[in-house]
Amino acid sequence: CSEGLCCARHFWSRICKPVLTEGQVCTRHRRKGNHGLELFQRCDCGEGLVCRLERGERDPSVSRTAGRNLHTCQRR
Template identity: 40%
Template sequence: TSSCGKGFSCDRHFGLCVPLRQEGKYCRRDAQCVRGLSCMFGKCIRSIPEGQEGARCKVDKDCGSSMCCARHHGEMVCKRRLALGESCFVPDGGLAFSINQICPCDEGLLCRGNGRPQKRETEFVYQSDSSSWTCQVPKL
């Protein structure tokens, strides 16, 4: 395939040269967006500087302090680590887990349910109240 020229990108699926897309327009990859925009969550959006919240990442160290690299709508981005009292419930798996992930609790905090770790014997009981899992200061 030859280059499409200035202001156009090649739509590999259809084998056509298409105009570059402006902010807010649908896209499948960065090359389809005008300069300064990235294709995130299927739309052309302003590129977020590396290491900042919402920026693309591969591993935690790509992100600034108190952040981790986690999936958001299926895209790996820098997210804040959870603060004291924030909900930290993580689903066992499934669609919700694979599309959106949360960071662990901030340094020095642990994820606890109802102020105490759950007993192993009651693990099979379905915990419908996921909001009871929060980041807490570990009790000594």
């Protein structure tokens, strides 16, 4: 893939997807490099960003579980 993209799983194949930018939802992996069997894999956060639990006011339309588990790309 070209710059700004990564090779990620989409269903059973791999495609080039954009590297995540600040504020975008990311997937926090328990073990580094372990993406398991995600059907719709996301790229990692871009340079200078880290995937962290979203802080701030909770959206009442989002379930408690989903709200607790929402991770976004944030500055280090």
